[in-house]
Amino acid sequence: MMIIRPEKKKDYTAIYKVNELAFGGRAEADLVDDLRKTDGFIPELSLVAIHNQELIGHILFSPIAIKSKKSVTSALALAPMAVHPEFQNKGVGSKLAVRGLEDCRRLGHSIVVVIGHPGYYPRFGFLPARDRGLNVPFPVPDEAFMVMELVPGALKAAQGEIIYPPPFQKMS
Numbered sequence: 001m002m003i004i005r006p007e008k009k010k011d012y013t014a015i016y017k018v019n020e021l022a023f024g025g026r027a028e029a030d031l032v033d034d035l036r037k038t039d040g041f042i043p044e045l046s047l048v049a050i051h052n053q054e055l056i057g058h059i060l061f062s063p064i065a066i067k068s069k070k071s072v073t074s075a076l077a078l079a080p081m082a083v084h085p086e087f088q089n090k091g092v093g094s095k096l097a098v099r100g101l102e103d104c105r106r107l108g109h110s111i112v113v114v115i116g117h118p119g120y121y122p123r124f125g126f127l128p129a130r131d132r133g134l135n136v137p138f139p140v141p142d143e144a145f146m147v148m149e150l151v152p153g154a155l156k157a158a159q160g161e162i163i164y165p166p167p168f169q170k171m172s
C-alpha cells in the first residue's frame with residue numbers, strides 16, 4: 001500500500017535524503033530546501049510517497065512565469081522528482097506524477113514545464129516545448145525541455161522565455 005500526500009514539516013529531512021539518494025548528490029535536495037523558502041512555494045504541490053511509513057518518493061511543482069514581449073503567463077515547473085533507488089521502476093514515480101498533475105489542475109494551474117528524461121515524461125502528456133514557442137534560459141537539449149497543457153489551448157496565449165525562481169538559476 002502506498003499513500004501519496006502533500007509534504008508536512010516532519011518530512012523535510014526524509015525529502016532531502018530521498019533526493020540526495022536518487023540523484024547521487026545534494027544539488028536537487030538543496031534546490032528543494034531553497035524553493036521551500038521562496039514566497040511562491042506551494043506546499044500542496046510538494047507531494048511525498050509513503051510506503052510502510054517510510055518516505056520513498058517526492059515530486060515538486062513550483063511557480064514560474066512565461067514572458068513574451070506582450071504578456072506574462074503563470075505556469076508551473078515540475079522539478080525535482082525523486083524515487084528512492086530501492087523502489088525505482090515500480091510505478092512510484094508515475095503515481096506521483098499523475099497525482100501531482102491532477103492536483104495542479106485542481107488548484108487552477110493550466111501549464112506545466114519540465115526539463116528531464118525525454119523517454120519518461122511524454123507518457124504523462126508532456127510534449128517538446130520549443131516546438132510550442134517556449135524557451136529556457138539554460139542550455140538544454142530540445143528533447144529534454146517539455147511542456148504539458150492542463151487546460152486545452154492554454155499555450156496559445158503563452159509563448160516566450162520561462163522565468164524561473166532564483167534557486168533554479170543556481171543549478172544552471
Ligand SMILES: CC(C)(COP(=O)(O)OP(=O)(O)OC[C@H]1O[C@@H](n2cnc3c(N)ncnc32)[C@H](O)[C@@H]1OP(=O)(O)O)[C@@H](O)C(=O)NCCC(=O)NCCS
Nearest residue numbers: 022023081082083088089090091092093094116117119120
Ligand atoms: C526518474 C524517476 C523519478 C522515475 O521514477 P520511477 O518510480 O523509477 O518510475 P516508474 O516506475 O513510474 O516508471 C518506470 C519507467 O521510468 C523509466 N525511467 C526511470 N528512470 C529513467 C531515466 N533516468 N531516464 C529515462 N527513463 C527512466 C524506466 O525506464 C521505466 O520505463 P518503462 O515503463 O518504459 O519501462 C526515478 O527513477 C528517479 O528518482 N531517478 C533518479 C532521479 C531522476 O533522474 N529524477 C528525474 C529527473 S528528470
